[in-house]
Amino acid sequence: FTLTVNLVFFVGNSSAANSGGAESASAVxxxxxxxxxxxxxxxxxxxxRIVKRLPPLEGQLSNKHxxxxxxxxxxxxxxxxxxxxxxxKINGAEFEDNLHAISRSLLPLFDDVVTIDGIEFRYSGKDIYxxxxxxxxxxxxQKKTDVKPVALPQAAVAAQKKVMISAGHGAYYHYGYKDWRYQRDNFNGVVxxxxxxxxxxxxxxxxxxxxNALTSFVRSQDSTIHAPSGLEWWKVASRYYLANKYPELxxxxxxxxxxxxEGDIERTEDLYARPLFANNQKVDALLHVHTNGVAETxxxxxxxxxxxxxxxxxxxAESVHCYMKEAISTTPGYETYPTGSVNFDxxxxxxxxxxxSVIAEVGFHTNPDDQLALKDPVFQKAAMRGFEKGYRMYQxxxxxxxxxxxxxxNINSPLNKSFDVLSHYKGNPRFPVKRVSKATSCPSGLxxxxxxxxxxxxxxxxVQGNCNYNGTALKKFQMTWEVIFTDADGVTAKTTYVTNCGA
Known part of the structure; x- marks a missing residue:
């Protein structure tokens, strides 16, 4: 709390933060x-403080760093x-998890205060490599994507982009505990x-x-039983699915x-198997779906x-963030869902x-509000619609x-005349767009x-409107309209306008 207050104070009072049009990123x-x-x-x-509560790993000399x-x-x-x-001793999954625990705890402190590109770790001035x-x-x-590709028919499979999807994480075998376990703990029903x-x-x-993508997965979609673990195949990590389906790889x-x-070596192999399989299959993009978790709830x-x-x-990543934010914030019930930031890692x-390759950490499974969202199919679909649109707009x-x-x-029209109602828009809606209008004020008797x-x-x-009126009591009247536009992705935009009839 104190640190967040200090960030607000220092950055909020910097010359960059108080100069017109200056980016907050330059405030520090x-x-x-x-x-x-x-x-x-x-x-x-x-x-x-964060580092002290993390258990030391093999090879680390202490946890009082x-x-x-x-x-x-x-x-x-x-x-x-x-x-x-x-x-x-090992630069593997467990070490990466600890670094995530540090960075994912620090980054939220900057939200709505200042934008940073990311966090870099050093070890006595040296990087881990x-x-x-x-x-x-x-x-x-990497090939730059700055020209819209030619639209091809669905049948033109050879021209389709190949997109691989990686769902984190899946159960693995731990040699120390000699059991099968999920890579993330259960938090109020969210694993x-x-x-x-x-x-x-x-x-x-x-x-x-x-x-129009050709999609594939690094984890199984099968509900049959994976015999060694006794779990359904879709619950098991990619390492085992790939070993079973592609034993030669x-x-x-x-x-x-x-x-x-020993230990969690197969969890580290699972971590590497995801991108290595994407490389082997020569896909055009690799999309990772994750949730997040830190000690601070x-x-x-x-x-x-x-x-x-x-x-x-x-x-x-910026495209994915933009359109996931768009999709989530226009979904009823999630208008104020925090949409965080884009960072390198x-x-x-x-x-x-x-x-x-981009990682979307959709929410914090350690936060009670996010837990409810992560279990809600409405939220899940909205987030993934945004992920897809971010990919599409990037392409x-x-x-x-x-x-x-x-x-x-607003419209000013004589009585019994038709007119065009024009709604100017910006953005990239997917057609068709449904326009639904309703009157929020209407003269009595009309x-x-x-x-x-x-x-x-x-x-x-x-669209066409009119000021039709067959009576004699009114020489002029006014109607107020609310209009909701919903595109084919479910993204909504609202507007209001006034029709002055008899003007």
């Missing part, structure tokens, strides 16, 4: 030296140095491993119907074959992550992928522009009937 850079130093001190204390947090010169990256002692050089992956050369597959199914359906599902079969909302240093992935799931090279009605001019229309085409939308 404009802080005075003393204010910036105090803010970094507060962030250091918070990072230290000398942690520091500072911003880069531009004020857009928070650099958290955990010290050499924090480097573990100084200690694990074999794990380093340079950013692949990430079990809530992401249905969302991934919705995402696949929307990609097929709206983006040992480099994909058994990528840590030289490591001892107040943290909530949507988070989008892309791999550090990848320009195209950043564009992709170093994840094996995206680092190992050679194609554009078409379209910028972030949510659907909204910018203006519906019937002001609304209508439902199906619309397509460029702005403005146009």
């Amino acid at each position: 850079a404009s802080l005075s030296k003393s204010d910036r130093s105090q803010l970094e001190k507060d962030l250091t204390q918070e990072a230290q 000398d942690v520091s947090a500072r911003f880069d010169s531009a004020g857009k990256v928070l650099i958290v140095d955990l010290g050499r002692d924090y480097v573990p 100084y200690y694990f050089p074999k794990d380093y992956r340079p950013s692949p050369v 990430e491993d079990l809530v992401t597959p249905p969302m991934s199914t919705y995402l696949s359906q929307f990609l097929i119907s709206n983006s 040992t480099a994909v599902w058994n990528s840590k074959s030289k490591s001892p079969r 107040t943290a909530r909302g949507l988070r989008i992550f892309y791999q550090t240093g990848r320009v195209e992935d950043k564009k992709f 170093d994840n094996a799931e995206t680092r190992e992928a050679t194609m554009p 078409e090279g379209k910028a972030c522009e949510p659907f909204q009605i910018t203006e519906t001019p 019937t002001c009937a609304g209508s439902t229309k199906s619309l397509t085409g460029a702005s403005p939308f146009k």
Whole structure:
């Protein structure tokens, strides 16, 4: 709480935050030296507090690490140095989870205060690849998407984009506990491993119907029993599904074959299997569906992550965030659902992928409000519609522009005359758009009937109205209308206008 207050105070009072049109992202850079130093001190204390409660991993010398947090010169990256002692024996899934626990706890502190690009971790000034050089992956050369592709018929399968969907995480075998267990704990009925597959199914359906994509999954969709675990196949991690279906692809599902079969080694193999299988299948995009979880139960909302240093992935992530926000915020009951930020992060799931790859962490399974949303099919579908649209708009090279009605001019018309009602809009609605109107004020004795229309085409939308009146008592009258536009993705936009009849 104190740290959030300090962020608001320091950043809110910076020259950048108070100058017209200045981006809040530059606010940190404009802080005075003393204010910036105090803010970094507060962030250091918070990072230290988070690190202290994490259990030490094998190879780490203690859990009392000398942690520091500072911003880069531009004020857009928070650099958290955990010290050499924090480097573990294995750079695997468990270590990545601990880094997530730190970054996912710190990032919400910046929400609605200042925008940062992401958090970078250092270990006595070095990145993790100084200690694990074999794990380093340079950013692949990625084709820019800046031209809308030619629309091809559904039958032209060869021209369809191949999109792979990864639902985190799935059950795995732990050699230490000698049992099968989910990778994430149960929080009030929400287990990430079990809530992401249905969302991934919705995402696949929307990609097929709206983006003409060929979709595939890294986890099984089958409800039959996986004998070793006794669980249904769809509940099991991708490593086992791929080993069963593609036994010859040992480099994909058994990528840590030289490591001892101990602890959670197969969880690490599962983590790597997702992008390695996407590479093997030469797909055009890899979409990850996750939920989030931290110790602070107040943290909530949507988070989008892309791999550090990848320009195209950043564009992709920004598009996904834009349209997931659009879809969720126009869904009844979720208008105020927090939609977080887009940040870079170093994840094996995206680092190992050679194609554009984005992680959507749809909500925090550790937050009571998000838990309700994550269990609601209405919310799940809305979020995945937005994910699909973000992919589609990225493929078409379209910028972030949510659907909204910018203006519906009032009408002044003589009695018994027809006229055009024009609603100017911006954004990228998927057609047809349903227009439903109703009168919110109507003169006594008149019937002001609304209508439902199906619309397509460029702005403005146009429908016909009239000022028909067969009586003699009124020389002029006024009607007020409310109109709701709903596109084929379920995204809504509202407008009102006034008709002055007899003017």
